[in-house]
Amino acid sequence: MTAVDSSAGSVDLFVSPMGRVEGDLDVRVTIEDGVVTSAWTEAAMFRGFEMILRGKDPQAGLVVTPRICGICGGSHLYKACYALDTAWKTHVPQNATLIRNIAQACETLQSIPRYFYALFAIDLVNKNYAGNPMYDEAVRRFAPYVGTSYQKGVVLSGKPVEVYAIFGGQWPHSSFMVPGGVMSAPNLADVTRATAILNHWKDNWLEKEWLGCSIDRWMEIKTWEDMQAWVNENESQYNSDCGFFIRYALEIGLDKYGAGCGNFIAPGTYLEPSLYENPTVEGRQDALIGRGGVYANGQHFDYDQMLVSEDVTHSFYSGSRPLHPWEGETDPLDPVKSREKGKYSWAKSPRYEVPGLGRTPLEAGPLARRVAAGAPNPGSHQDSDPLFIDMLAKLGPSVFVRQMARMHEAPKYFTWVMDWLSKIDLQGSFHTKPAELENGKGWGATEAARGALQDWIVIENGKIANYQVITPTAWNIGPRDSEGTLGPIEQALIGTPIKDMEDPVELGHVARSFDSCLVCTVHAYDGKTGRELNNFVINGMV
Amino acid sequence: MTLDSSPVPAAEAVVWREKTLGENLARAGVSRRSFLAFCSRMAAVFAVGAPVAGWAGSASGATPTAEEIASALEKVTKPVVVWLQLQECTGCSESLLRAGGTTVEDVVLKLLSVDYLELLMAASGDAANKALEDANASDHVLVVNGSVPTKNGAFCVIGGESAETVLRKSAENATAVLAVGACAVWGSVQASKPNPTGAVGVEEIITDKPVLNVAGCPPIGEVIVAAITYILANGDLPETDSEGRPTFAYGQRIHDTCPRRAHFDAGQFVKTFDDEGAKQGWCLYDVGCKGPSTFSPCPVVQWNLGTSWPIGSGHPCIGCTEKDFFDTFTPFYTELPDVELPGVEATANKVGLGLLGVAAGGVAIHSAATGVRRWQGNRKDAGDAPLVAFGDTDKVWLPTPQGRPGLGGRHQAPDETTEEQS
Numbered sequence: 001m002t003a004v005d006s007s008a009g010s011v012d013l014f015v016s017p018m019g020r021v022e023g024d025l026d027v028r029v030t031i032e033d034g035v036v037t038s039a040w041t042e043a044a045m046f047r048g049f050e051m052i053l054r055g056k057d058p059q060a061g062l063v064v065t066p067r068i069c070g071i072c073g074g075s076h077l078y079k080a081c082y083a084l085d086t087a088w089k090t091h092v093p094q095n096a097t098l099i100r101n102i103a104q105a106c107e108t109l110q111s112i113p114r115y116f117y118a119l120f121a122i123d124l125v126n127k128n129y130a131g132n133p134m135y136d137e138a139v140r141r142f143a144p145y146v147g148t149s150y151q152k153g154v155v156l157s158g159k160p161v162e163v164y165a166i167f168g169g170q171w172p173h174s175s176f177m178v179p180g181g182v183m184s185a186p187n188l189a190d191v192t193r194a195t196a197i198l199n200h201w202k203d204n205w206l207e208k209e210w211l212g213c214s215i216d217r218w219m220e221i222k223t224w225e226d227m228q229a230w231v232n233e234n235e236s237q238y239n240s241d242c243g244f245f246i247r248y249a250l251e252i253g254l255d256k257y258g259a260g261c262g263n264f265i266a267p268g269t270y271l272e273p274s275l276y277e278n279p280t281v282e283g284r285q286d287a288l289i290g291r292g293g294v295y296a297n298g299q300h301f302d303y304d305q306m307l308v309s310e311d312v313t314h315s316f317y318s319g320s321r322p323l324h325p326w327e328g329e330t331d332p333l334d335p336v337k338s339r340e341k342g343k344y345s346w347a348k349s350p351r352y353e354v355p356g357l358g359r360t361p362l363e364a365g366p367l368a369r370r371v372a373a374g375a376p377n378p379g380s381h382q383d384s385d386p387l388f389i390d391m392l393a394k395l396g397p398s399v400f401v402r403q404m405a406r407m408h409e410a411p412k413y414f415t416w417v418m419d420w421l422s423k424i425d426l427q428g429s430f431h432t433k434p435a436e437l438e439n440g441k442g443w444g445a446t447e448a449a450r451g452a453l454q455d456w457i458v459i460e461n462g463k464i465a466n467y468q469v470i471t472p473t474a475w476n477i478g479p480r481d482s483e484g485t486l487g488p489i490e491q492a493l494i495g496t497p498i499k500d501m502e503d504p505v506e507l508g509h510v511a512r513s514f515d516s517c518l519v520c521t522v523h524a525y526d527g528k529t530g531r532e533l534n535n536f537v538i539n540g541m542v
Numbered sequence: 543m544t545l546d547s548s549p550v551p552a553a554e555a556v557v558w559r560e561k562t563l564g565e566n567l568a569r570a571g572v573s574r575r576s577f578l579a580f581c582s583r584m585a586a587v588f589a590v591g592a593p594v595a596g597w598a599g600s601a602s603g604a605t606p607t608a609e610e611i612a613s614a615l616e617k618v619t620k621p622v623v624v625w626l627q628l629q630e631c632t633g634c635s636e637s638l639l640r641a642g643g644t645t646v647e648d649v650v651l652k653l654l655s656v657d658y659l660e661l662l663m664a665a666s667g668d669a670a671n672k673a674l675e676d677a678n679a680s681d682h683v684l685v686v687n688g689s690v691p692t693k694n695g696a697f698c699v700i701g702g703e704s705a706e707t708v709l710r711k712s713a714e715n716a717t718a719v720l721a722v723g724a725c726a727v728w729g730s731v732q733a734s735k736p737n738p739t740g741a742v743g744v745e746e747i748i749t750d751k752p753v754l755n756v757a758g759c760p761p762i763g764e765v766i767v768a769a770i771t772y773i774l775a776n777g778d779l780p781e782t783d784s785e786g787r788p789t790f791a792y793g794q795r796i797h798d799t800c801p802r803r804a805h806f807d808a809g810q811f812v813k814t815f816d817d818e819g820a821k822q823g824w825c826l827y828d829v830g831c832k833g834p835s836t837f838s839p840c841p842v843v844q845w846n847l848g849t850s851w852p853i854g855s856g857h858p859c860i861g862c863t864e865k866d867f868f869d870t871f872t873p874f875y876t877e878l879p880d881v882e883l884p885g886v887e888a889t890a891n892k893v894g895l896g897l898l899g900v901a902a903g904g905v906a907i908h909s910a911a912t913g914v915r916r917w918q919g920n921r922k923d924a925g926d927a928p929l930v931a932f933g934d935t936d937k938v939w940l941p942t943p944q945g946r947p948g949l950g951g952r953h954q955a956p957d958e959t960t961e962e963q964s
Contacts, residue, residue, distance in 0.1 A: 044699050045629060045698050047732040047738075047739060048732060048737075048738030049731070049732070051736065051738040052732065052735070052736070056872075057873045059875065060872065062874075063860060063868070064868070069631050070631040070635070071632055073631075073633060093816075158639075158846070161846055164846075165846035166850050166855065168855060169850055169855035170845035170850070170851060171845070172760060173760060173862075174855075174857065176855060181815065183829075183858075184856045185815070185856055316696075334694060430816050431815040433814045433816075
């Protein structure tokens with residue numbers, strides 16, 4: 001794995017004759033002798049949210065940041081709210097924490113099947129696999145629109161966000177979480193409806209189509225051997241979408257590439273209501289249900305937001321050194337001129353100061369969360385799950401393992417949401433009106449479906465003095481840093497074997513396995529001649 | 543790659559191969575029953591606001607029924623649609639995809655935007671450029687999500703060209719232009735002060751032809767689909783208000799059809815998000831509801847297949863279908879100025895106009911609760927907005943110890959322009 005770029009400049013990368021009508025993210029790769037040798041990820045859009053927030057009412061972040069991404073708007077709201085809770089030192093009633101957890105988890109529950117069928121599985125029926133004996137079955141299930149599983153998966157994926165709408169009024173782009181709690185004061189009918197909708201989703205998709213078994217049976221799996229045994233246990237599991245996907249993925253080699261940097265970041269999410277009634281930056285990690293953590297060079301570390309910084313060496317911003325987000329700057333440069341200095345993306349490069357390793361690029365996302373869940377010494381209220389530590393040890397990171405980590409969260413989060421729903425005290429309080437402090441610093445974090453999502457806010461004289469957001473996509477697609485170290489997706493693409501140079505579906509698998517929230521266009525170049533081989537689009541939805 | 547990577551039957555299913563939309567839907571495996579279900583959702587949207595007049599093929603000459611929509615839509619032959627996504631967050635697409643309980647909407651949209659999709663799937667840059675050029679050269683419907691940065695073209699680059707260049711080229715031969723979502727309508731969040739990228743809406747760039755503004759951040763999915771359905775079925779743009787929004791959906795203020803309106807009239811207000819009033823479903827005006835000045839079908843169409851809507855869940859309306867709402871409606875959780883309470887019918891109506899400003903023009907505002915009144919107002923001439931940007935402290939309205947400022951303060955009362963409709 002080439003983590004440090006040595007081939008920059010071997011291909012003229014700045015020619016972009018792409019005819020396309022969409023593309024927030026360009027991925028450029030060079031291919032030599034059928035293997036990807038280098039990769040560059042370029043974010044191609046700038047909107048200036050952090051500049052807009054400066055000087056505004058502190059609560060502006062609640063409405064502005066969800067508009068960064070309509071797919072993860074609920075996650076943006078969740079962390080923007082905690083950034084204010086910590087800055088204003090609010091009191092958050094236990095009911096409000098439960099409802100915030102429920103809403104955030106429901107956004108992720110809708111993302112899982114939607115992503116799998118509408119975005120990821122489409123590549124599984126690529127004609128490059130037509131010679132495979134399992135191909136016809138893949139087509140029968142996953143072919144877009146007509147696949148037997150596609151229809152059910154896509155339609156039922158909308159169900160969990162109906163629960164979001166019950167508490168938040170709408171999805172996407174509700175702003176119902178506010179410092180001190182939530183706006184909604186649900187009644188028994190609301191909770192009953194939410195429970196019924198989620199049970200419908202579980203009965204008709206999760207257990208019936210995806211698992212082919214009960215949630216309880218699936219959650220018994222603790223090792224890679226358990227998972228293989230589960231597939232072969234009975235017809236129902238063998239032939240479920242999950243059973244079929246495991247068999248097919250191994251058959252076409254999705255476990256063989258797309259490793260990435262192998263180091264992970266998860267701030268964690270979902271607060272234990274009784275432990276976080278008075279949110280603080282320092283008290284957050286111990287109050288988490290879904291644990292946070294950093295995993296680097298095979299070692300677990302506690303997550304500390306103070307160790308995060310952003311590098312702009314290869315980004316279209318001015319600035320000479322990595323800054324912690326509380327000191328962060330967003331000062332855009334003219335991309336045309338700054339390309340001459342080697343800058344190539346609107347994304348910054350987030351890095352984490354790993355003890356002993358220095359500033360390190362880390363992969364965010366479900367696999368990072370699953371790794372953190374396997375760390376030693378969990379609290380009694382915390383998720384503890386060794387499965388993916390075991391799979392990493394036996395298989396190493398890959399497209400397949402990343403994908404299974406995402407799907408594993410569906411039964412897990414479903415169970416949690418049902419538990420939280422049952423704990424709501426309908427007679428209790430849902431909001432404590434906060435004192436709007438004139439000055440303060442706050443940090444809010446969560447795990448969007450696609451990974452670590454965090455806000456840092458500085459309030460001075462009742463206005464926002466600084467506001468910085470680091471998205472999971474920035475962690476994953478960020479460009480090279482001042483050391484020339486590649487970002488996680490850049491690293492993951494390198495070494496990918498390409499069978500058909502004119503239709504490099506393998507790149508699609510890798511890029512999609514990160515589920516980056518930007519629609520991205522992949523450009524493939526011949527590493528020797530610089531000729532463009534192909535370009536195609538990933539995560540395009542409409 | 544998104545779709546042509548699938549085998550032949552699947553790829554065929556979403557490409558326009560037969561003559562009419564109806565035949566193509568049948569080929570894609572969409573049942574008549576789910577198509578009618580889809581059309582009845584559309585009929586419900588058309589019935590929300592101002593009556594739809596002159597629907598082609600409507601027996602009553604008025605708002606069409608589900609069957610009439612189905613029969614008009616089925617006969618549509620392949621329209622050329624160019625669908626651009628500029629500075630945006632994908633929220634509009636997400637909303638769109640939540641518009642139905644089936645994948646019919648998905649199939650219809652894929653069918654409609656097939657040229658666009660073929661562009662995406664084109665194997666090489668040159669072929670893709672040619673396909674876009676061909677589509678742009680013919681008569682076509684142009685749908686735009688997202689705003690256009692005007693300060694520097696490099697803030698949003700598509701195929702090596704600035705968003706503005708791409709939009710101008712695509713609009714040149716467009717017979718209809720739809721700006722879908724607040725970004726395409728006026729720039730939305732990225733256009734709020736100081737608007738770092740100089741983001742503007744489509745109608746700031748395309749000034750020589752009408753732009754239909756499907757407002758909202760995001761708009762309700764059903765409303766987006768209904769606007770497209772109207773154009774396809776009628777070959778014409780629907781009637782709009784002075785903001786360019788289709789009156790069939792945006793003809794009424796939220797306040798007019800709000801189920802909590804009775805509490806407003808009775809002076810029963812939620813004071814904090816957790817008080818007894820909140821539990822009883824009282825009016826959210828005091829915690830910042832912008833429903834009195836917001837034109838939107840939310841109370842009727844609702845969200846996520848009619849599951850709920852913000853006010854229904856205790857969330858004050860933030861006015862996202864109104865221009866500049868990020869700057870003019872903030873702080874979001876502070877009440878609107880210029881309203882005397884408890885509300886009686888006259889002041890309830892003045893809330894809307896107090897904010898909107900008054901001038902000659904052609905907007906009809908219907909108030910269900912107060913009897914129908916016709917107001918003449920052109921919001922474009924409203925001038926100094928009554929609630930100015932937070933961060934712009936000298937203009938921010940602040941509560942006084944005496945209570946709310948009455949009408950006749952900074953804003954002109956709309957008395958003279960009132961007339962009872964016969």
